[in-house]
Amino acid sequence: MRHPTAIAACAVALASLGIAACGSSSPSTSSGGSSTKTPFTVLAIVASSGPLAAVTASEMQGMAEGAKYVNAHGGIDGHKVQVIVKNDNDDPTTAATILQSYLSGGSAPNVVYAGTTSTETYAMEPILTQAKVLSQQTATSDQTMDPAKFPYAFSLASSSADFGFELAHAIKARYPNVKKIGMLLGNDVTGSSNLHNELLALHQEGYSTVVKQYDPTNTVNMTPQLEALRAQNPQLLIAGGFGAPAGYILKGRAQIGWNVPLVGDASFSSNPLPSMASASELQGVSVLSTQNQVYVPLNKHSQAFQTLYKAVLPSSGTFAVPFLLYAFGWDDIMVAKAAATQAGSFTTAAMVHALENLKDPTAPDFLLGPYHYTASTHTAIADLNAAVLVSPYTKDGQSLPFGQTTG
Amino acid sequence: MTLVWAALSQGAIFALLAITYNVVYTSVGVFNFAQGAILTLGTYISYWVVDEHNLSPILGVLAAAVVCAAAGALEARVVLLPRLREHAELLTTVGAATVLIGIMVLVWTENVRQSTSPINSSLYTVLGGRADGDQLFLIGLAIVMTVGLALWYRFTLRGRASLAVAENRRAAELRGINVRAKSYGAFILAGALSGVAAAFIGPETYVYPELGNSLVLIAFVAFVLGGSGSLVGGTVGGLVLGRVDAYAARYVGTLYTNTIILGLLLATLIMLPNGLFGSRRVRTI
Numbered sequence: 047m048r049h050p051t052a053i054a055a056c057a058v059a060l061a062s063l064g065i066a067a068c069g070s071s072s073p074s075t076s077s078g079g080s081s082t083k084t085p086f087t088v089l090a091i092v093a094s095s096g097p098l099a100a101v102t103a104s105e106m107q108g109m110a111e112g113a114k115y116v117n118a119h120g121g122i123d124g125h126k127v128q129v130i131v132k133n134d135n136d137d138p139t140t141a142a143t144i145l146q147s148y149l150s151g152g153s154a155p156n157v158v159y160a161g162t163t164s165t166e167t168y169a170m171e172p173i174l175t176q177a178k179v180l181s182q183q184t185a186t187s188d189q190t191m192d193p194a195k196f197p198y199a200f201s202l203a204s205s206s207a208d209f210g211f212e213l214a215h216a217i218k219a220r221y222p223n224v225k226k227i228g229m230l231l232g233n234d235v236t237g238s239s240n241l242h243n244e245l246l247a248l249h250q251e252g253y254s255t256v257v258k259q260y261d262p263t264n265t266v267n268m269t270p271q272l273e274a275l276r277a278q279n280p281q282l283l284i285a286g287g288f289g290a291p292a293g294y295i296l297k298g299r300a301q302i303g304w305n306v307p308l309v310g311d312a313s314f315s316s317n318p319l320p321s322m323a324s325a326s327e328l329q330g331v332s333v334l335s336t337q338n339q340v341y342v343p344l345n346k347h348s349q350a351f352q353t354l355y356k357a358v359l360p361s362s363g364t365f366a367v368p369f370l371l372y373a374f375g376w377d378d379i380m381v382a383k384a385a386a387t388q389a390g391s392f393t394t395a396a397m398v399h400a401l402e403n404l405k406d407p408t409a410p411d412f413l414l415g416p417y418h419y420t421a422s423t424h425t426a427i428a429d430l431n432a433a434v435l436v437s438p439y440t441k442d443g444q445s446l447p448f449g450q451t452t453g
Numbered sequence: 454m455t456l457v458w459a460a461l462s463q464g465a466i467f468a469l470l471a472i473t474y475n476v477v478y479t480s481v482g483v484f485n486f487a488q489g490a491i492l493t494l495g496t497y498i499s500y501w502v503v504d505e506h507n508l509s510p511i512l513g514v515l516a517a518a519v520v521c522a523a524a525g526a527l528e529a530r531v532v533l534l535p536r537l538r539e540h541a542e543l544l545t546t547v548g549a550a551t552v553l554i555g556i557m558v559l560v561w562t563e564n565v566r567q568s569t570s571p572i573n574s575s576l577y578t579v580l581g582g583r584a585d586g587d588q589l590f591l592i593g594l595a596i597v598m599t600v601g602l603a604l605w606y607r608f609t610l611r612g613r614a615s616l617a618v619a620e621n622r623r624a625a626e627l628r629g630i631n632v633r634a635k636s637y638g639a640f641i642l643a644g645a646l647s648g649v650a651a652a653f654i655g656p657e658t659y660v661y662p663e664l665g666n667s668l669v670l671i672a673f674v675a676f677v678l679g680g681s682g683s684l685v686g687g688t689v690g691g692l693v694l695g696r697v698d699a700y701a702a703r704y705v706g707t708l709y710t711n712t713i714i715l716g717l718l719l720a721t722l723i724m725l726p727n728g729l730f731g732s733r734r735v736r737t738i
Contacts, residue, residue, distance in 0.1 A: 055586060099563045264667045266466065266658045269459035270703035288518045289565045290659040301576065301583055302455050322567050322659065366564050 072360040073252045074446070085128035086121070086392065088382065089155035091144050091170065093162040095135035098288075101316070102162045104358075104367045105184070106131055108375025109159070111194050111357045115350065115379075115411075129379075130155070136162065138169030145170050146359075149177055156392050157382045159183050160199070165235065171196045180394045182381060184374050187239060191425045198394055200401055202377050202414065205425040206239055209249035209312045212433035213284070213334050217309060218251060220332070220435045220448065221282055228255045229279030230271055230295060231311070232287050233259040240286050240313055256280055261293045268298035276304050295325040296331070305330055309435060316368055319438040325451070332448055338414070339370060340436055341444040348382070350411045355443060357441040369443025373413040380411040454582025456703060457696075460589030462657070465595040469650040471674035471679065472598050472688030473643040478614040479606065480639030482622075483520050483542040487528055489665025489672070490550035490557075495521045495651025496660040497561055500568040510571035510652070513710020517648035524553065525644025529637055540587055550665070557662045587657045594653060598646060599688040606684070615639065619682070621643035670711075671698060676717045680728025689729060 066361070090109065106129075110344040113127040121127060123223045132148070134141035141161055151408035158174060158181040161167040167185035174181050174196070181199045185191060186206040191199065204212070217224065227248060231237040237259065248255055256278040268291070275283065283306055285295045292314055299308060308331045310319070315333035344352060358372045359365070381401070388405060389396035401424075407416040418427045438450070446452075470492060477485045485664045495517040503513040508668045532545040574586040606612035617625040658664055675694050679686025694714060701710040721728060 095558070096563070099558070103562075258707070260702070261711065264670060264711070265702075266667060266705070267459050267463045267699065270699045271707065273456050273704050290661055290664075293565065293567070293659050298459070301459065301585065303583060317565075322565060335659060 048334055052389070083121075083125045086125040086157075086382075086386065087153075087155040088127065088129045088157045088159060088379065089145075089148060090129060090131045090159035091134050091141050091148075091161060091166070092131065092159065093166065094131065094133035096136035098136055098162045100367055101371055104371035105159075105162070105375040105378075107358055108354060108372035110377055111372070112379030114357075115353055115376075116383055122386050123390075126181040127379060127383070128282075134161070134166055136166070137155075138166050141166040142169045142173060145173050147175070149179075149184050154179055154269070156386070156397075157378075158180055159378055161185065164239075165237070165410075167199070171199055174198060178394050180382075180385075182378050186425065193424045196424075198398055199424060200381075200419060201407070201425040202374055202381065202417075203426055206243045206426070207246070208427070209240070210243035210245075211250075211430060212336075213244055213309070213311055214247040214251040214253070214448040215430045216334055216433040216435045217253075217282065217284075221307065224253070224281045226256070226278075226280045226282075227247075228278065228283045228306075229255055229257045230268070230275060230277040230283065230285050231257075231259055231313075232262040232291060234262050236313060237262065237286055238313070240311060244284065244286075244311060260287075260291060262287060262289075265291060265294065268294040269301055272302055272304060273297045276302065280306065282306055283308045284311055285309070286313045288313055288317060292317045293322040296327040298299070307332065310334065310438065315438075316371070318366055318368070320440070321364075321366070328438055328451075331438050333438050333445070335434055335436040335445045336429075337432040337434055339445050340434065341441050341446050344437050344442050348413075350412045351413055354413065361444075365443050368440070370414070372443075375416050377412055380409070380413075381415075381417055384409055400439065454580055455584070456582070456699060458579065458584035458588055460696040462584065462591050462694060462695070462701035463699060464692035465588075465591040466654055466658070466668060466691075467672045467675045467694055468688040468691025469591070469598065469646075469654070470668055471675040471691045472595070472602065472684060473647045473650075474672065474676045475682060475684050475687045476602065476643040476646065477639050478676075479619050479684075480637045481533075482619050483533065484546070484673075484676070484681075485528070485533070485640075485643070486543065486546040486644060486669070487553060487606060488647060489548040489669040490553040491521050491524050491528075492651045492668070493554060493660075493662065493665040494524055494557060494646040494649040494655065496568060496655030496658075497557055498648065499652040499655055500566055500660045501561075503569045503571075504566070510569065514571055514649055514652040517652045518645040519648070521648030521651065522641045522645040525640035525642075525647075526637055528666040529640035531638075534633070534636055548600075554662050554665070561660075561662075563662055566660040568655040568660050571652055575654060585657075587653060590689060591650075591653055591657065594650065595688055595691065598650075600685050603684045608659075671714060674714055678721050678728055680730040683728065683730035685730045686728055686730030 094102050109129055113129050116127050132144045134144055158179055158182040160170040160183045164185040164187040167183050167190045184203045185201050186203045188205055191201050231241045258275050260271055267296050285308055310333035312334055354376050385397040385400040386392055389400035401419050402421050404417055406420045437450045439446045473488045498517040498520045499513040502508045502516045503510050528549045532549045570587050572586050572590055576583050576585050613629045615635050618632050622632050671694050675690035676687050679690030698710050701713045
């Protein structure tokens with residue numbers, strides 16, 4: 047292990063030599079009128095291929111639409127927003143290499159969207175910190191979002207610890223009589239991290255728990271795990287996972303005829319459940335969400351929401367992935383714009399200061415949030431009272447209220 | 454009993470993949486790692502016909518069989534048979550699988566899709582346990598395919614000729630058997646069987662590019678456990694491993710299922726190198 051670490055350290059050091067001279071572009075570097083101003087560059091190094099490709103594609107589409115919207119409204123202080131997307135194939139080493147290569151090329155982006163997952167983010171953060179480049183992504187692990195270690199990194203999502211507390215809070219509000227909870231999550235990095243945080247929050251709320259994990263890479267039937275959980279008589283089941291395993295949980299629960307309520311955690315809720323399971327398999331199923339994502343008729347939404355919604359709505363009329371993913375990409379641009387506008391500068395230090403003191407954390411152009419960043423917290427702070435359990439069914443890309451199957 | 458049905462249906466999926474491994478191995482003497490990807494292609498073709506174009510499920514089964522047979526023939530033509538004497542099957546078949554998965558991602562993306570079953574997939578109570586129509590059908594399909602193929606190899610001239618090719622290609626050639634045609638035939642047959650099985654597996658497992666990869670490890674262990682080249686052995690191996698996998702997940706924990714299955718593979722290789730049903734061969738050394 048020493049050898050690769052030493053090589054990586056040397057590489058970082060060498061890269062930083064090249065980067066130090068670059069700095070961040072700022073409004074002052076522009077020349078003349080708005081048409082000749084240097085673009086405000088957002089570099090996204092993300093998993094455009096691999097299991098998370100669909101998630102990434104949605105986030106990137108949202109980002110592209112956000113850039114188009116800002117540019118149509120004069121850009122950021124006259125600077126057009128330019129989004130550059132690089133594929134790291136969900137590989138943290140590739141992500142770090144691409145970032146180093148880009149920075150060594152002599153131009154530093156104004157903002158980096160560092161990875162689809164926390165693993166990629168974590169690999170890029172030391173380089174971004176060294177180069178003093180601002181990054182905004184959806185990484186949620188406490189490890190990646192530590193302002194003491196990575197002062198220029200921000201997350202548009204709540205921390206995974208917050209998700210745990212949101213889940214416990216929402217369950218308590220909806221099912222006040224439940225005391226014992228069964229949990230079924232993957233044993234991969236994301237599943238184990240979510241399990242850790244959810245258990246912490248549930249135990250703090252006084253719940254007793256029984257846990258089973260599955261291997262997301264080669265599980266094609268979840269009946270055994272569900273049978274094992276049922277044997278211990280929990281009153282409610284929490285499920286987590288992306289893709290096919292989420293469907294196996296729903297199928298398996300229906301097969302064994304287990305009708306305890308099933309609550310999907312933050313990972314489970316990102317699946318297009320109605321297209322994966324039948325109505326009978328979705329009976330008694332709800333997923334974690336927040337109040338601001340519950341259905342409101344389109345015409346009552348902000349102009350920003352309507353613009354993005356119309357731009358990304360598939361020709362089929364239904365979303366294959368949750369609309370939330372597009373909104374993350376959109377907000378990445380809007381939050382960067384808010385920071386740069388408030389700072390009156392594109393320098394990283396000024397934008398970080400602006401983000402930590404955002405004047406309007408719920409600006410009309412933001413679709414998610416609120417973004418109450420502080421010097422000690424760089425994740426979107428969760429409002430526990432806003433956490434709710436909602437229906438797995440959606441309308442116009444938004445979650446329907448708990449128990450509803452049609453809008 | 455519900456767990457038994459779940460375990461048996463899971464085992465049937467492994468068995469169906471092991472059958473296609475055995476068809477190629479029996480005739481050509483190589484292990485085709487791309488068979489899982491070909492099966493995945495079958496799930497997509499069935500989905501494309503039935504769910505994207507609202508055509509008959511029977512047409513979905515037929516289309517999956519034809520396309521997978523063509524994919525098998527293409528694989529044989531391009532990557533395997535020209536280099537058969539170079540013993541590079543591991544690299545070439547894994548490469549073929551990677552390319553095939555890449556094409557499926559390009560065409561259908563990586564989204565998980567729910568395909569419609571060609572049969573009634575309602576839940577039934579059978580012998581005190583609950584199983585859906587697809588699960589029961591998959592168990593039956595594995596048994597029917599095994600018995601049918603075993604009889605074909607044993608009692609038909611073409612079947613026996615295929616066995617002769619696997620036993621000794623040179624000797625078979627000298628006896629007038631068209632070795633090249635037999636080899637292509639094996640890939641086409643394995644592809645067609647994969648396509649038929651895929652149309653029934655897809656509704657049970659969902660359709661996504663990595664499906665084959667999630668099945669390939671245990672199906673390979675089933676192939677070895679049953680005895681490479683033994684159709685009955687592969688099916689028994691698949692059904693046994695389905696139960697081992699399910700019961701380990703139920704009583705021991707998912708963290709240990711792979712350890713148990715790979716331990717079983719190791720024990721088989723040490724104590725029964727020819728597997729449960731494999732035939733012993735005399736080699737000149």
